[in-house]
Structures are given as C-alpha cells and as structure tokens.
Amino acid sequence: MAAWTPDRRWTAHQGLNPTRTAAVSFAVMIALGTGLLLLPVMSRNGRSAGLFLSLYTATSATCVTGSVLADTAAQWTWAGQLVLLALFQLGALGFMMAYSLLLLLFRRELVLSQRVTLASALGMRTVGGVTRLVRHGLMGTAFFELTGTVLLALRFVPMYGPGRGLWVSLFHSVSAFCNAGFDLLDLSRFAGDGYVLAVHMALTIVGGLGFFVWEDLLRAKGWRDLSLYSRLAVSATGFLLVLGWVYFLAAEWTNPATLAALDPADRVTTALFQSVNLRTAGFAVFSQGGMWESSQAVSMLFMVIGGCSGSTACGIKVVTALVLMAVLRTGLQGRTDVVIRGRTVPPQLVRNAQTLTLTFLLVSLAGSLIIAHIEGGAYLPVLFETVSSLATVGLSAGVPGGLSVASRWVLLVLMYLGRVGILSFSLAFLTRRHGEEKIRYPECELFIG
Numbered sequence: 001m002a003a004w005t006p007d008r009r010w011t012a013h014q015g016l017n018p019t020r021t022a023a024v025s026f027a028v029m030i031a032l033g034t035g036l037l038l039l040p041v042m043s044r045n046g047r048s049a050g051l052f053l054s055l056y057t058a059t060s061a062t063c064v065t066g067s068v069l070a071d072t073a074a075q076w077t078w079a080g081q082l083v084l085l086a087l088f089q090l091g092a093l094g095f096m097m098a099y100s101l102l103l104l105l106f107r108r109e110l111v112l113s114q115r116v117t118l119a120s121a122l123g124m125r126t127v128g129g130v131t132r133l134v135r136h137g138l139m140g141t142a143f144f145e146l147t148g149t150v151l152l153a154l155r156f157v158p159m160y161g162p163g164r165g166l167w168v169s170l171f172h173s174v175s176a177f178c179n180a181g182f183d184l185l186d187l188s189r190f191a192g193d194g195y196v197l198a199v200h201m202a203l204t205i206v207g208g209l210g211f212f213v214w215e216d217l218l219r220a221k222g223w224r225d226l227s228l229y230s231r232l233a234v235s236a237t238g239f240l241l242v243l244g245w246v247y248f249l250a251a252e253w254t255n256p257a258t259l260a261a262l263d264p265a266d267r268v269t270t271a272l273f274q275s276v277n278l279r280t281a282g283f284a285v286f287s288q289g290g291m292w293e294s295s296q297a298v299s300m301l302f303m304v305i306g307g308c309s310g311s312t313a314c315g316i317k318v319v320t321a322l323v324l325m326a327v328l329r330t331g332l333q334g335r336t337d338v339v340i341r342g343r344t345v346p347p348q349l350v351r352n353a354q355t356l357t358l359t360f361l362l363v364s365l366a367g368s369l370i371i372a373h374i375e376g377g378a379y380l381p382v383l384f385e386t387v388s389s390l391a392t393v394g395l396s397a398g399v400p401g402g403l404s405v406a407s408r409w410v411l412l413v414l415m416y417l418g419r420v421g422i423l424s425f426s427l428a429f430l431t432r433r434h435g436e437e438k439i440r441y442p443e444c445e446l447f448i449g
Contacts (some may be wrong), residue, residue, distance in 0.1 A: 002207075002280060003243050006048035012218060022099075023420050024171055026062060026091070026419065027420075029087060030058050030059050030416075032082075033054075033057075033062060033087045034051070034054045034055045034058040036057075036080075036083045037054035037057060037076075037083060037268070038050075038051065041077065041079055042076055042083065042436040043075060043076065043077065043080065043187045043214055044074065044075065044076065044080055047262070048093055049070075049075065051407045053070060053075075055412070056408060057070075058195045059415050060394065061083075061084045061087035061088045061091065061180065061182065062088065062090070062091040062293060062419070063392050063416060063419035064088050064092050064179055064180040064181075064280070064314070064392055065093050065181065065184075065282065065314060065392040065393070065394040065415045065418070066180050066182050066281075066283075067396070067411065067415065068182070071309055073227055078167065081184070084182060085170075085175075087173055088175060088182060089174055091180075091419065092177075092179065092180065092207070092312035093137075093138075093141065093312075097286070109327060113284070115347040118323075119161045119384045128172075130389070133211055133212075133215050136211070136214065136218065137211035137215075140214050141177070144177055144203060144206050144207070145173050145174050145177050146171075146277065147173075148172075148174075148177060148199055149166070152169035152173055152196070153169040154174055154382070155193070155196055157169070167240035168185060171184055172184065172185070172200065172242070173199075176200045177204070177206065178312045179204060179207050179208060179281040179282070179392075180282075180312075180313075181277070181393070181395075183283060187200070187285050188285045188286060191266060191270055191286065192263065192266045194265075194266075194269045197269055197273045197285070197412060199393070200273070200281075200283060201272065201273060201277075203240070204276050204277060204279065204281040205279075207281075207307075207312040208237070208306075208308060208311050208312065208313040208315075209233060209234070209237065209279075209307070209311055210233070210277050210306075210309060210310040210311030210312075211227075212233075212309065212310045213233050213308060214230075228343055229319060232319050232322055232340070233309075233318060233319060236318040237308065237318055240279075240302065240305065241279075243275075244275030245271055247295075247298055248271040248274075248275060248295060248442075249267065249271040251270060251292060251295050251298075252291060253267060255290065257290025257291070258270075258295075261348070262374075263355045263446045265320055270285055270286065274283055274286075274299075275302070277393075278299055278302035278393065278395075279302065279305075279306060279307050279313055280306050280307055280313040280314050280315055280392055281313075282388070282392075282394035282395050284395055288384070288395050288398070289398035291397075293380055296380060296397055300388075303387050303388055303391040303395075304316060304317055304343075304360065304361075304387060304391060305321045305391045306366075306391055314391055314392040314419055315360075316356055316360050320357060322340065323340070323345055323350060324353055324354070325354075326338050326340050326355070327350060330433055338350050353444075363390060363414070364383070364386055364390050364419060367389075367390065367414050368382050368383040368387075369384075370410055371385070371386060371403070371410050374404060374407050374410075375401070375403065375407055376402065377400055377401070378400065379401070380397070381397040381398060381400065384396075384397040385397065385403070385411065386410075386414060389411040389414040389415050390414045390417060392418045422439075
C-alpha cells in the first residue's frame, strides 16, 4: 500500500493534529491523576499528600517512569494505588488506544479521522489494518497482564493472603508489562527468587516489543515470513539483553554492593534482571549507586536505547540505534547508501533517526548540567538520574545528599518530555510533508574531522 500522509487541511480543521493530541491527552491525564492523589483518602495518614508529591507521582505514573518520592505501598492506600495503576496503564497504551477500547466496547467503528490520528500515534505509515492492530493490541495487553497476574499470584497469595496477594500480583503484572517500574513489595527482597524475577522479566520484554511485533508474530508462519522491522526488533532486543547480561555478570561479579552478596546462581539471574529492566521498566533488586562507575555508564547507554517502537517502552528505540550503527558502518566504508540486511534505508528515515537521537542527547546534557549547577558535587550520579528520567526508566544512582525540589522539577519536566516529547517528536516526523525544497542554496566546502 502506498505511504500515507495525512491531509493537513482536514486534520487541522478537526483538531486532530497527532502531536497536539498526544501532548494534551497526557497533560490531561497527569492533571486528573494529580487531583485524585491530592485527596486525603488516597494517603494512608489521612492527610493530603501535597501538590508537588501528587504531581510528581502522577507524572511518573502517566509517563511510565516509576520514579517516586515516597514508598508507594507506605504512602498510598489501595485507592491511591488503583489511581496509579490506571495512570500507567493509560500512559503505556496512550490516550488513543484507550479511546479506541471504549469505542470497541460499545461496538462503534473508528471513523477515518480517528484512524488517521490513531495510526499516527502508533507510528504507522498507513491507515490500513489500524483497527485490527488496535484490537489485537488491546486483547494482547489483557492476555499478558492477566497471565502475569495468575503466575505471580501462585507465589504472592500464599505469602500475603488472597486479598493482598491478588492485588499485589495484578499491580506488579501491569506495572511490569507497561514498563512502569512501580513496586509495592521492594523487589530487592526477591533477589534470590528466580520465579518472581522471571515473570517480571517476561512481562517487561513482551511489553517492550510492541504491538507491531505482536501482530507480525501472530500473522507469520516462520522467521522469514516476518517483516524486516520485526526481525530487526526481535534480534536486536535479544542481542542487547544478552550483551547486558554478560557485561553486568562479568563487571559486577565481585562487587560486594551488587552481585557479590548473592549466591552464584542468584548472581546470574540478577544480572539478567538488570539487563532487562534497563529497557525502561526500572525495577531494581540492588542499589544502582553501588555499581562501578563503568557499569553506570553502560546502564545509561542501554537506557538511551530503550525498547521498540509502538511499545510500552521509551528511549530512542532499538531500530533507531540500528539505523545509526548502519550510518556509522556506511561512513567507515566510504559508501553513500545506508543498507540494513540487503535493504536501503530511505534518507529521510536516516535524518529522522539522527535528529531524534541528537535531540535526546542534547536534552539529557542540558538537564544534567542544570541539576549539576543546582546541586554541585559529582556529575555522574546527576547524569544517571537525568538519563533515567528522560528515558522514563526511573532508576536512581542516588545523588549524594539527595536532590532539592528545584532539581525534582527538572526531572518532572524530563519525564514528560521523555514520554510525550519524544513521542510527539516522532509523530511530527510521520505527519510532516516532505516535498521538494523551493529554495536551493549554493554548496560550500567545509573541513570535517
């Protein structure tokens, strides 16, 4: 099917600009979540949590980050936890996916304008098959989250009883699948429990693959029948998970603050858990600040890459990273066309990948310099905190002395930009018309390198 480009005249007329829809819908969800969390009934002490704590927590939940200022189980009642669950569920699926769910429940068909906006929000180049993709995506989400709930309940119900055990299982299942990282139990207590960690890892990986890959796997009869994108996404995800696993196992094996305190078998599982959760889920079973500085640097690299397009994960996305590596290889070989697995990557996609990545890095640098100026002290923990927030991972290396409220405001903005800004940036690429340049300037000679 030919590439789809929305007609700006009628999308603007109907107010369906995808970038505006994404930004406004997330802002509305954050505002509603903040208002609900402000209610005294949401806090265990019976008093309002205060504006900043409520706003920060609602932003973190909606942007599926998992960064918290107060222990989730100790601060929020079951009602407050339910609000958080709803926020990161909607934040992971996106407003248009949730809206489509309501339409499908009421047996309403998506009109063309809704399909255009939804296709843009999902990063699709065509409107063909968007309804099927949404239906399968929502069904898959329900299936995986319920399966995860049942699997976790087998462990948590005997430990905490039917009521709390089922609730904790549901909360953690949804949190892991949505790559949200909200934790009611302090998973560091389960560092030696391979079963609990395996369920969390499986949910995180599936959620990070995304709707496109699910749809392709459902359709395909074999590996070669998959689209190029799905093959790249699956193979790159597997490669990065194994690479991170091997690295952290080797680098942190003798570190008493991380893996050395565990049995050898548990070190293997925990190193894999660390590799998986850097793909923006953000669960942790050991102190991130206790890692060697080299491991913290590698962790930031994995956080920047993130998960796959059209998934619950954030970051620049794995296929974007593959395109950048292909650009590097092309430059080193002195070639012109960027080729991946026998296919030429269009120049516009190459520029999009470069622009998105450079923007991500510049925003990370700017945010970290602002916080470093506010806090002073060592720079690496501040950079770790900044990248973690922008990539919506939520892990913290622990800035010495803690962060001030001013720095937390910066992180709050970075979380919003990481989930909504990068999404809107990507949508702008997809919905922009790429016509002929009306003005061409003379070429110039510059010294490079």
